[in-house]
Amino acid sequence: MNSLRPKKKKSFKNVKKTFQNISKEDLKTKADKLKGASQKHVSKFVVKRWDSISNARLEIITWLVIVFGIIFLSGIQLSVIQNNFMQETSIDGGTYVEGTVGTIKTLNPLYASNESELALSRIMFSSLFKMDNTGHLNTDLVKKYSISEDGKTYTLELKKNVKWHDGEVLKANDVVFTFNLMQNQEARTVLGSNWKNINKIKVQSLGDEIVKFELPLKFTNFINSLTFPIVPEHILADVKKSQLRENNFSSQPIGTGAFKFNKKQQIGEGISSKTGDDQGYSVTMVSNNDYYEGKPKLDSFRIQAYPTKEELLKAINNNDVNAAGGLNPQNIKELTNKSLDVVEKPLSYGVYSIFNTVTSQDLKEIKFRRALQFATNTDELRKSLGMKTALYSPFIAGQIPEDSIEKPEYNVEKAKKLLEELEYKEKDGSLYKGDRKVSIEMVATTDDQMDLVADILAKEWKSLGIDVKVNKYSLSDPSQNFVGSVLQTRAYDVIVYKYAITDPDVFAYWHSSQGTGVGMNLAGYTSAVANDFLVSSRTAKTSDVKLRRYIGFAKQWQQDVPAIGLYQDQLEYVKTKNSSAFSGDTKLNEITDRFNDVYKWRIEKGLVRKTP
Template sequence: MTEAGGKPSWKRFQKMSASGKNLNRRAVKIEKGVIKHAHKFVTSRLDRLTEVRREVIGWAVLLMILVGLSAGQWTIFRAAYTKDAPQEGGTYSEGVLGSLETLNPLFARSNAERSAARLMFASLYQYDNTGHLKGDLAKSIAINGTETEYTITLKDNLRWSDGHSLTVDDVIFTVNLLKNSKVGASTDGWASIKVRKTADNTVTFVIPSTYAPFLHTLTFPVVPKHVLEHVAPATLRDHSFGRSPVTSGPFKFRLLQTDNRESGRKAVHMTANEAYHFGKPKLDRFQLYAYASLDEITKGLRTSEIMATPELTYASQPENVKKMYEMKAYETHNGVYALFNSKSPILQSPSIRKALVQSVDITALRKKMPQQTGELTGPILPEHTEAELERPLTRDVEAAKKLLDAEGWTVSGGVRKKGDQSLKLSVVSLQGSKYENAANSLAETWRNELNAEVEVKIVDATDANQDVLRSVLQPRNFDVLIYELVLGGDPDVYAYWHSSQDQRDQRGLNFANYNDAISDDALVGGRGKRSSKQRADYYQSFARRWQASAASLPLYRPTVEYIKLPSVQAVTQNTRLVSPTDRFADVIYWTVRQDSVYKTP
């Protein structure tokens, strides 16, 4: 150690050494103090730990119990001040059956096309979730004294998805397209209807004579004049509008996706319509997947490609699908009947038809169906009229046998015969488990109970080679036809049971060839009066005659089994469906998200 100039500084060195010794002495002193305190307060008292361990453990357990009780109390009473509530946003995906060749609602024929039309296009009127008509685009209606003019006022500030105003001109333009035979729309019957603009926001329909169900015809989708007015009617189906439409419903078009040509699967991607006149839907997006087969829809559920479908029967699904999804069944305003061809040589006699009716246990038949069914008791649904409707003959096999015996049809060699002729029936059913089960059940009953010979023929309505329309329906090529009739939202069933040539010829819908003058008068009277009381009297008379002549055998009301994820909010519990697409009646309230929120006082 040196100072400046190189001379050593011994005094400084001695001072530093003394300081280090002092530091060591202090450290030793602190160390001794720590050891002394540790011995005094810890090690010297370890032998006492066993004496207080019970108290320590007891306090620890009590503390844990208090914490658990607090947590349990919060969980138990959480429901008192919070609830799970649907939240806006998210994407809903649904699988439907059928081709998706066009998004133009005027040509919608398949389930997929009709579903897309209901989601994207508004109408003057629609069915609500109670099965009743309500104004959609229409705000009010006025009907003249003779009930032949209907003047409708549109709601204010209606808009298309491209921002253009939706007006009376669009309504008139759409009706004229429906009337034009060159268009080839899926909805007909408009040729005799006149329509005119009576004010900026009112349109008047003029019909040739009083027609009580007319309001139900105003559920056609309206299309935009400003987009289609320069398109030739004959080329409308092929126009780009069918692939990228301008819409007015709760959802607007975003994208049409095609998987591949082989599978034929397509998906319509839609987004919420902010300008929708009933308010923007809670969902951000809706995706509608169109599948070519029921197996493909099941696959879509299994892989979680879709959240829901109205097309399948829940009981037939694999267990893994049942565990993932829940189901609710909804009756529709349709009826499945065994239609008796009254021109058939054997079935011309009402007694033979009554015997066929009385031999069948309808309750047992319905239990054999692959899906839930509703009760069907006649040609008119009870909710459509105030009338007390006649019910079908009750099951009485012995009475049925006596009717056949009285007509000369006796049992010989195990087969019922009349002379050399056997009691032989041809039962035709469309392909599909629900119809086939009914046909086979009836055939089994008539063979076993009545000793009739019954041949069941299953036809595929989707097979162009079979051409069911021309080979079966138009020529009435059957004795008994298992068929589903669309009964709609009104008691008018004129098209199915009136004996006019228009209804009984090849283009008509009176497949049973039903012919009864009193029934004809009642059907005409029922559609010619708007008074519900007067209509009820007419339909009560018709139903009585229909049942007395055993015109056909009512089997059941079909249901839509809506299969969906438990977490989504979709079709409400008590919804009544006039048609399957009416499941979308309150689609603006559907959600896919839920969150816990505090209840308001």
């Protein structure tokens, strides 16, 4: 190792000596040679090969353009194929969730009393007849029917392919059984009040498929009355009539409708501060694959019932439901969910300010009632509520010719003049009859804007000096017992109420025989002339004669002013854009008529091949 060290030192010294002996010219010459060699190297291995790299890159880019071009053209081709041969449309399957207002206390259709219960009744149960999508009466469980020449006997033949949800076949005895239940006082059915003289009608089954009704008198609109839900005799026959409402059938019903009961669940927690009821319930129904009109398109249908409209609106805004009915124009303005479609439909309901002509000291006088009519601006009232259709008679639009009746005049001065003729005098802003200060007790429900209507009327009538007190009731609060403590006892001077006028036979609302107790003549209206028109219209032999009697009654009604027609009600229905519910051309008489073709509804969309 020692021998190597001197050599390194010697070598370093030699190198050093060599550089010392090189002149500047020689050093420059050598540097120039080194520079030239470097340039030749760069030219040979970089510059001359750059073209090859560029060409390779160009080929790569070209191939990428071709590949992306093929993908792009394939996308265009697929789009063309879809446009020409495929279309987006509603498809089968899924669950339709609709929100309603009203706590579900029973699923027995004979006791259904609020929007939620009535909706479930229409979906799970069937009736002999129902309104179709054109707004006309059509058969449901009935295959065909005939009416005797004297108009007193109706013979119905039932469809053969109808099954109850438990698999049993529907029979004529089921119809007879249901009819008899409604006339049984112990059963206390809600629908029973609509058949005050039901015991005078005889009904019998002739075999399994024929039902015969025999009437004591000719009643041309009797067929319109056969829209009540049919319940199964084989399940309820042995149940005591007094215990029918509390029976297990009310929680696990068996019907013949498009959907059958699956389960009932509570939604929300706690108790509603407004109604005292549970926050709400949902009822899920599954497709009835044996439905006589055909298998439903949906897999299931769910009704989510909320105690108040405020809670329903919250559910709509939070997308907790696909759709909701039973709303009004004011509710629509409160929606923040703008992704929904709004369907607006007129309904066969007339909203009235009805006068108690029996017990009210002032309202017994026709002139006093007419004064209130003069002081009521129905045009502005409708406008403020968002209602479209006027109502000037006991009939809704289209039932009698519009030019056959007069539009009531709005004229406050004429109202005051009539009051002066009756010796009413205004003192310090209040109206007096002698020493008695005139006051009116007005009743309205907090449902369907009736309370808003009452507030508007109270404000207008106060311009005459009348002290108007508005008492408001909630139909959702059973503790208030609105029907028993208000309607049946006629505990009001004026009531804001709406009548279902699906048929121009309004006997139940204005004939004097219906003026007390469970009768629906809430005005206690009595007129021999009006009675005659109402009775004779039921026995009219031709439609022309019947129409003339309806017009005669309307004119007498306007002259007597038992009520003020305010507006025809309308449905505001919201739904998601993907859902396919009742069609835009559907005409509705009642709110629940929207379910008439519920077996055709859909909730999902997808691509399907176009049919040629």
